[in-house]
Amino acid sequence: MNPLMSKEEINRDDDRLLEEAVAMLKKSGHRVTQPRIAILKALISEKGPIKIEDIHRRVSDRNCDLATVYRCIGAFEKIGIVRRCFFPDGSSLFEFIVGGDHHHHIICTSCRKVETIDVCVVDGLERLVHNRGYRNVSHMLEFFGVCENCAQSEDGKTD
Amino acid sequence: MNPLMSKEEINRDDDRLLEEAVAMLKKSGHRVTQPRIAILKALISEKGPIKIEDIHRRVSDRNCDLATVYRCIGAFEKIGIVRRCFFPDGSSLFEFIVGGDHHHHIICTSCRKVETIDVCVVDGLERLVHNRGYRNVSHMLEFFGVCENCAQSEDGKTD
DNA sequence: CTTGAGATTGCAAACCAATTGTAGTAACCG
């Protein structure tokens, strides 16, 4: 987290992101409901990829059903509020992408810790794909590995 | 064994790949069974990512159970015979990677057609991840888009 | 502010890909 940013500034920034996402909801003809606000807040405060199940846990005190989380996340993905990313085992995470820079992740295959890589070197390749005749081009890039901590505790193990 | 496919009819290159994969099986202490041979042949002849379900359909005349396909693919993945890749909706495909160059895919989000991109620009980034302390580093890169055919037939549609 | 249309939600049931338990079978080593 940015150490130069006070707690108030962070909250203000989160508020701005929430407003922006809400605007996207309205603009796309969706209604702004309490479950959606709660889910958006959970996504924003996470500041990284999060499991559906974890979102549900975060908002469950507001009595938001798991099915609702699935439906909302599905809608958010279509609108472009969240992006899906993957674990190497195939399970999905979702990340809030409104007002954020494009980036990718390093995921520890052992403890599942997620780090961020700011660099993206594949934007040029997207143009190449576009030149091949594809439209609505996007990409997904994930790095996997065993982080230092896990490597130490696993030590001699073969994975 | 498939009576419609004699040894002479099998492509020589595919044969070599099969032998190589079988060697990897043995080397890792696995047994070489008929279902595994059948699944390997299906993977090799596909020459690209394929769904578990489709593998099963291909080998079903040999009476290979779906659970067996899952277990074998799981083993193949650990050994490094196949690699998992993803559709944007989160469903998994598996691709035979023995003796093949490293590459990535363009997947049409409409008809699911898969094309190959030979270039890989992220190998350098893997070193960067390695320098951050990660071990067993790998990555996964997929491009998504709507291919020319689909773009024409969908035309005015909003996706 | 009130109200009605229709989008959204909660709940429960259904769904389906993937996994697991187990008894029988087949691979492979000596």
Place this chain on the structure above:
DNA sequence: CGGTTACTACAATTGGTTTGCAATCTCAAG
């Protein structure tokens, strides 16, 4: 060839995700 044990088939199960539907809530028109 015979014994050990990894592997398979089959069926049952799991767990994540989706769906149907009645009740509820949003939002804009009046």
